[in-house]
Amino acid sequence: MDNNVKNIGAKAQIDFHCLDANCTGVIEFNLADISRKNFQAVCPKCHKTYEFDAVLRDKLSRMLKLVSAIRDAEDILGDSNVSVNVAGGSVKVPYALLLTRLNTLITLDLGDKKVDFHLWIEPSSADTFR
Numbered sequence: 001m002d003n004n005v006k007n008i009g010a011k012a013q014i015d016f017h018c019l020d021a022n023c024t025g026v027i028e029f030n031l032a033d034i035s036r037k038n039f040q041a042v043c044p045k046c047h048k049t050y051e052f053d054a055v056l057r058d059k060l061s062r063m064l065k066l067v068s069a070i071r072d073a074e075d076i077l078g079d080s081n082v083s084v085n086v087a088g089g090s091v092k093v094p095y096a097l098l099l100t101r102l103n104t105l106i107t108l109d110l111g112d113k114k115v116d117f118h119l120w121i122e123p124s125s126a127d128t129f130r
């Protein structure tokens with residue numbers, strides 16, 4: 001893992017709801033943490049532990065690279081808009097809004113269950129997207 005990818009870790013946060021039906025805990029961790037060999041996610045409420053298998057770790061580590069690429073392109077994205085066609089014309093949505101205002105949910109297999117992982121990406125500085 002190069003420094004560029006490491007540096008981004010603090011700003012790419014993942015969370016998911018505890019799979020225990022009686023628990024309302026939310027497990028949070030930094031995307032970069034999953035690269036640690038002994039990484040284990042722990043529910044702060046019921047202390048259930050989650051082991052991530054190789055497939056899931058691989059997907060999350062590639063997600064980290066994607067976040068890194070987005071971070072690297074922040075200055076370009078800050079000038080970019082997504083054009084959405086609507087009745088009567090089109091609406092421009094700045095990429096900045098997509099990255100900072102929308103919740104990204106990634107549904108992945110955790111053991112034998114489908115789990116929605118909630119991804120939070122923050123720009124490297126508050127001034128990046130104004």
Ligand SMILES: [Zn+2]
Pocket residue numbers: 018019020023024025043044045046047048
């Ligand atoms: Zn729990």
